[in-house]
Amino acid sequence: MSGFVVTYEDVERAAKQIEGVAVRTPLLEFAALNARVGQRVLVKFEGAQRTGSFKFRGAYNRLSRLTEQERKAGVVAWSSGNHAQGVAAATQLLAMPAAIVMPADAPTIKIANTRAYGAEVVLYDRYTQSREEIATKLAQQRGAVLVPSFDDPHIIAGQGTVGLEILQQSAALGAEVDRVLVCCGGGGLLAGTATAIKASRPEIKLYSAEPADFDDTARSLQTGQREHVKAGAQSICDALQAPSPGKLTFPINQALVSGGLTVTDDEVRSAIRFAFANMKLVVEPGGAVALAAVLAAKLPVSEKVCAIVVSGANVDPSFYAALLMD
Structure with a gap:
């Protein structure tokens, strides 16, 4: 393999x-x-x-491998909720900032939990907007690391x-x-x-x-x-x-x-x-x-x-x- x-x-x-x-x-x-x-x-x-x-498994495996400089810049991710919470919890443990792009119609508990872990939540319309485009632009603006929800080796x-x-x-x-x-x-x-x-x-x-x-x-x-x-x-x-x-x-x-x-x-x-x-x-x-x-x-x-x-x-x-x- x-x-x-x-x-x-x-x-x-x-x-x-x-x-x-x-x-x-x-x-x-x-x-x-x-x-x-x-x-x-x-x-x-x-x-x-x-x-x-x-989702916490992959998120922590990915984020715990970031360099000190990358951690300071923080991460950006997109998710309907579970990857969002996994990333937010991992960044809280690793003391680094996170912004998560989430659909406005995501379950309220997922949005609330993501915020409770200390992440910034950016809402979008899943039927008219592209979460990948929003997250990519945000990461570029902030110099942050983009953390995909599944298409990443770690x-x-x-x-x-x-x-x-x-x-x-x-x-x-x-x-x-x-x-x-x-x-x-x-x-x-x-x-x-x-x-x-x-x-x-x-x-x-x-x-x-x-x-x-x-x-x-x-x-x-x-x-x-x-x-x-x-x-x-x-x-x-x-x-x-x-x-x-x-x-x-x-x-x-x-x-x-x-x-x-x-x-x-x-x-x-x-x-x-x-x-x-x-x-x-x-x-x-x-x-x-x-x-x-x-x-x-x-x-x-x-x-x-x-x-x-x-x-x-x-x-x-x-x-x-x-x-x-x-």
Whole structure:
């Protein structure tokens, strides 16, 4: 895998870099989930991670490597919320300034939490403005380091520590995993996880899980080129609305991922309710797509073990309450 921008050794280095700062999140098993889907399922719960999502892993791995001069200048990032919080928390720990470009319609809890970590929030309209252009211009004006949400080697490697932990924790449980389902927006978590897992367990199959109208990775895996989300597409999965797979992440996923699964917003809603009622977990819409795919039987049942990544728990309280009461 030396031809890729990220290697297994990069993920191992990232694990050492974030050790003691990031949380080693649990790999959980639920009798109710196993019974519902008819096989053994292990749940990697990234809602227990610092800031409530996996994003802190990559953010800290990237920012902790900045020089003293770069830290003084600060960073600029763009995010619908989880990368924003990950970057903001990392910059707070590293005592450096941060400005985060966020959509005005992002969940209020994500905007509030990002500000609470001390970051400056710059709001934009996701349907009429380009977050990348706004962030790039801001970084140039301030001489700050631009921190992409997924298309960065250190970000991908940091997210790949999820895959390392799945391998280590499933082995400790005596569980023979044969498939791993990963929530997918720009593909950073998927690419990192696939890099970590395939290096030592090439027989394990990985699948992306996406909202139905944001299935650009699934379509890209089919066509062999980077496809784009259709204009005007909408979903309750605010964390998974990247316009296309990343330039760095897609070649990795194209080589290592077996296919893409998609779920509807209604299937995501059902998964969130199931997680609350039967798993006692709070899950945000974007974090629930892999769980939704399993519950909706998007993959045939296997005699071995399926592992899924629940990637975040940062759900807006009013949305969550209304969904549970519906």
